[in-house]
Amino acid sequence: MTSESSKLAFNDGWQYSPAPESTDHIVIDEQYGLFIDNEFVEPAEGQYFDTINPATEEFLASVALATDADVSRAVKAARKAKNGAWSKMKPADRGKYIYRIARILQERAREFSVIESLDGGKPIRESRDIDIPLSAAHFFYYAGWADKLDYAFPGRTSKPLGVVGQVIPWNFPLLMAAWKIAPALACGNTVVLKPAETTPLTAMKLAEVIRDAELPPGVVNFVTGAGDTGASIVNHPDVDKIAFTGSTEVGRIIQQSIAGTGKRYTLELGGKAANIIFADAAIDQAVEGIVNGIFFNQGHVCCAGSRLLVQESVADEVVSKLKDRMETLIVGDPLDKNTDIGAINSASQLQTIQSYLKIGEEEGAEMHQSSCVLPERGYWCRPTIFTGVSQSNRVVQEEIFGPVLAIQTFRTPEEGLEKANNTPYGLSGGVWTDKGSKIFQITKKVRAGVIWANTFNKFDPTSPFGGYKESGIGSEGGLHGLNAYVELVK
Ligand code: NAD
Ligand code: MN
Numbered sequence: 001m002t003s004e005s006s007k008l009a010f011n012d013g014w015q016y017s018p019a020p021e022s023t024d025h026i027v028i029d030e031q032y033g034l035f036i037d038n039e040f041v042e043p044a045e046g047q048y049f050d051t052i053n054p055a056t057e058e059f060l061a062s063v064a065l066a067t068d069a070d071v072s073r074a075v076k077a078a079r080k081a082k083n084g085a086w087s088k089m090k091p092a093d094r095g096k097y098i099y100r101i102a103r104i105l106q107e108r109a110r111e112f113s114v115i116e117s118l119d120g121g122k123p124i125r126e127s128r129d130i131d132i133p134l135s136a137a138h139f140f141y142y143a144g145w146a147d148k149l150d151y152a153f154p155g156r157t158s159k160p161l162g163v164v165g166q167v168i169p170w171n172f173p174l175l176m177a178a179w180k181i182a183p184a185l186a187c188g189n190t191v192v193l194k195p196a197e198t199t200p201l202t203a204m205k206l207a208e209v210i211r212d213a214e215l216p217p218g219v220v221n222f223v224t225g226a227g228d229t230g231a232s233i234v235n236h237p238d239v240d241k242i243a244f245t246g247s248t249e250v251g252r253i254i255q256q257s258i259a260g261t262g263k264r265y266t267l268e269l270g271g272k273a274a275n276i277i278f279a280d281a282a283i284d285q286a287v288e289g290i291v292n293g294i295f296f297n298q299g300h301v302c303c304a305g306s307r308l309l310v311q312e313s314v315a316d317e318v319v320s321k322l323k324d325r326m327e328t329l330i331v332g333d334p335l336d337k338n339t340d341i342g343a344i345n346s347a348s349q350l351q352t353i354q355s356y357l358k359i360g361e362e363e364g365a366e367m368h369q370s371s372c373v374l375p376e377r378g379y380w381c382r383p384t385i386f387t388g389v390s391q392s393n394r395v396v397q398e399e400i401f402g403p404v405l406a407i408q409t410f411r412t413p414e415e416g417l418e419k420a421n422n423t424p425y426g427l428s429g430g431v432w433t434d435k436g437s438k439i440f441q442i443t444k445k446v447r448a449g450v451i452w453a454n455t456f457n458k459f460d461p462t463s464p465f466g467g468y469k470e471s472g473i474g475s476e477g478g479l480h481g482l483n484a485y486v487e488l489v490k
Helices: 003-011 068-083 091-107 109-120 124-145 173-186 201-212 227-234 248-258 283-299 312-328 347-362 413-421 436-443 478-483
Strands: 034-036 039-041 048-053 058-064 158-160 163-167 190-194 220-222 241-245 264-268 274-277 307-311 366-369 384-387 404-410 428-432 450-453 486-488
Touching: 034 068, 034 201, 048 109, 058 201, 068 163, 068 190, 068 220, 068 227, 091 109, 091 124, 091 173, 091 201, 109 124, 109 173, 109 201, 124 173, 124 478, 163 173, 163 227, 173 190, 173 201, 173 241, 173 478, 190 227, 201 220, 227 241, 227 248, 241 248, 248 264, 274 283, 274 413, 283 312, 283 404, 283 428, 307 312, 307 413, 312 366, 312 384, 312 404, 347 366, 347 404, 404 413, 413 436, 428 436, 436 450
Parallel strands: 163 190, 163 241, 190 220, 241 264, 274 307, 274 428, 307 404, 384 404, 428 450
Antiparallel strands: 034 039, 034 220, 048 058, 158 486, 366 384
16 A cells, blocks of 8 residues: 555544543642652742643643752651661561552552653553553562562672662653662662653652652652752762663763762663664564654653664565554544554653754655644644665764654665664664574674564563663663662672
């Protein structure tokens, strides 16, 4: 089917009727304070900022803007808990608290999913099937380790690092919080976490869960704010470790400000992953993989398959099938269960993406977008591909963090690999082929932390996640993730 005929088939034919998830059961307060010592408290300077729904531009809640004084108060609470109740507790009891968090998250999964989609713009299908269940799974997984650290580090004795400062982005708000909090607690640390400024609400709900689970006050604290609040955590002298997920640019600033302080750190940064498709791959399956890799969560995924490297002999077929598939993708209301692509997270992220669309065209690439109708309000971007790009193009080298795919071709496996590895990043990659031997041969040579074969964007709490080169330092998830929160003393 050509792209033109598919347009007819899908646009003139039947449509799914709307199936929006209900918001009746959702309670969002008008205003949230800072969560310190298991209580919501006023920020010292009394300032608040708004978080909106990016699909409608409507106000959702206002949250506290934490300044240095507030961060100090949170760090003090965390220090007190670290020296007190939390370290004196038996590891098995620490585990029980983490299990409690996991179970409450499961019980309240529907509510969390809807709030995640409202605040961040991601399709409910993803928050419901991926973000929230995986968040609970991380708490379950690390709860299990709390009293087994001697087995995690055989022959060694581990000690918690102390007070951990954690700063996270807006693309997987609850999941990133879970990735950071669960292993930190399992190892006996206490936490001060800052969610991203556009998506603070599931962290505020997680605060309620932590209070309801009756964790000792001060074990987990949330401060809200933007970059300055993040910097205030990073630079606080009584923080022992910084765990950061976000842009490479901010990661660099953090690394510089930590240098020489003796603080530990892990940085999970950007990516520019390639899906490498060989001529012998199952093409329809690979096209689904490409779609999942770059259009999933609006391309707001650090390990997104934002580049496609396709073997020349099947390039026309793959691109034509991809264009057909793009026409069927439903862009719109994140709360609708049929939606494939939700809202771009913020006006500024949309602007960034749009500037890259212009850059791509100026660089001489050919742009193709699906023809869907976009809602009038809110921030939206049609699924987009660029063909005719070259390796040095900015749309090939730089992270766009939107539903934008750069497509190149290759002839030999060596050429494919060369191109795949030729960016400053090395977070993830995908290989599509019918030959098992080729999978082993190629995956060994892709310089990336996570590589999927004949699938993409699969996550599990037991497997480590982290990048090479400018994609970061250290790993999260699995045993590696525990390692980042302990000091091995013997
Ligand atoms: P960002 O770096 O601008 O912000 C991330 C977080 O850092 C936010 O909470 C922000 O408030 C805070 N921050 C901003 N400036 C700071 C500073 N100077 N000091 C301390 N904290 C500061 O990134 P973003 O736009 O929110 O997220 C998109 C980026 O995150 C992309 O580059 C993406 O690749 C990356 N990301 C990486 C991973 C990963 O696991 N590797 C996961 C998700 C997102
Ligand atoms: Mn928001």
